[in-house]
Amino acid sequence: MQLDGRISANGAPNLPPRLGGGAGGSVYVTATTLSGSGSFSANGADAGSSTAGGGGGGRIAVCYANGATFNGSTGSTADGGTGFTAGALGTVAFCVLTPTPTITPTNTPTSTPTATPTQTPTATGTATPTTTPTNTPTNTPTATPTKTPTPTQTATLTPSVTPTLVVCRGDCNGDGQITVDEILTMVNIALGNADATACPNGVPSGAEVDIALILQAVNNALNLCHGG
Numbered sequence: 001m002q003l004d005g006r007i008s009a010n011g012a013p014n015l016p017p018r019l020g021g022g023a024g025g026s027v028y029v030t031a032t033t034l035s036g037s038g039s040f041s042a043n044g045a046d047a048g049s050s051t052a053g054g055g056g057g058g059r060i061a062v063c064y065a066n067g068a069t070f071n072g073s074t075g076s077t078a079d080g081g082t083g084f085t086a087g088a089l090g091t092v093a094f095c096v097l098t099p100t101p102t103i104t105p106t107n108t109p110t111s112t113p114t115a116t117p118t119q120t121p122t123a124t125g126t127a128t129p130t131t132t133p134t135n136t137p138t139n140t141p142t143a144t145p146t147k148t149p150t151p152t153q154t155a156t157l158t159p160s161v162t163p164t165l166v167v168c169r170g171d172c173n174g175d176g177q178i179t180v181d182e183i184l185t186m187v188n189i190a191l192g193n194a195d196a197t198a199c200p201n202g203v204p205s206g207a208e209v210d211i212a213l214i215l216q217a218v219n220n221a222l223n224l225c226h227g228g
Contacts, residue, residue: 001029001031001032001033001034001035001064002034002035002036003034003035003036003037003038003039003070003072004036004037004038005038006038006039006040006041007027007029007038007039007040007041008027008040008041008042008043009024009025009026009027009041009042009058009060010024010025010041010042010043010044010045010058011023011024011025011043011044011045011055011056011058011081011087012045012055013045013046013048019047019048019052020047020048020052020053020054020055020081020083020087021044021045021046021047021048021052021053021054021055021081021083021087022044022045022055022081023044023045023055023056023057023058023087024041024042024043024044024055024056024057024058024059024078024079024090025042025058026042026058026059026060026061027040027041027042027058027059027060027061027062028061028062029061029062029063029064030062030063030064030097031062031063031064031065032064032065032066033064033065033066033067034062034064034066034067034070035067035069035070036069036070036071036072037070037071037072038072039072039073039075039076039077040060040062040072040076040092041060041076041077041078042057042058042059042060042077042078042090042092043057043058043077043078043079043080043081043090044056044057044058044079044080044081044087044088044090045081046081046082046083047081047082047083047084049083049084050083050084051084052083052084053083053084053085053086053087054080054081054082054083054085054086054087055080055081055087056080056081056087056088056089056090057077057078057079057080057087057088057089057090057091058078058090059078059090059091060076060078060090060091060092060093061093061095062076062093062094062095063094063095063096063097064094064095064096064097065096065097065098065099067094067096073094076092076094077092078090078091078092167201167202167203167204167205168201168202168220168225169202169203169204169213169216169217169220170182170183170186170199170202170214170216170217170218170220170221170225171201171202171220171225172185172186172198172199172200172201172202172203173201174200174201174202176224176225177224177225178202178217178220178221178225179221182199182202182217183214183217183218183221185198185199185202186199186202186203186209186213186214186217187214189203189209190209190210190211190213190214196209202217
């Protein structure tokens with residue numbers, strides 16, 4: 001608030017003769033900031049004759065939080081009016097307001113982590129071996145030549161059977177067991193990704209590694225090489 005004029009609540013002047021002057025009123029002002037060079041007054045009015053009394057002074061109360069640039073406090077009055085009996089003085093009060101802190105509750109949002117389920121794909125592969133009947137080679141006995149004895153001695157020789165070496169198809173390392181890795185080796189040989197020497201004991205000499213030979217190797221893996 002800036003006051004450069006005058007705020008007054010003075011008493012009314014005397015009315016018909018022999019009546020006293022009116023009393024001053026009241027002024028109450030509150031402001032955050034008060035500046036300027038104005039003033040306040042609540043003076044009582046003078047009497048209308050020497051036999052009448054003057055009006056009493058009123059009440060002035062001005063309160064502010066910041067009034068460092070206000071210059072009108074000394075010029076503000078609440079005097080009593082003159083007369084046979086002078087009016088009583090009023091009161092002038094300037095006060096400084098002390099701001100009261102206001103506590104404003106603040107809601108602070110709290111973030112709650114939410115677990116997000118993650119789907120993990122599960123790859124399921126099922127290999128179905130196909131059993132193909134194979135021809136089982138028959139061991140052919142080899143005849144042993146018979147010596148012709150001299151006329152003086154006759155000897156009878158018993159023919160012996162020399163078994164032909166049986167190759168267990170798919171048993172690349174010759175240990176009598178066929179593993180998945182050995183089956184894959186034969187597949188790579190059939191595809192041209194590996195040489196036949198990668199499976200020296202599992203491929204018959206001169207044989208071509210094809211689907212039939214691979215299926216026979218799978219069958220041997222299931223039957224523990226009981227069939228060649």
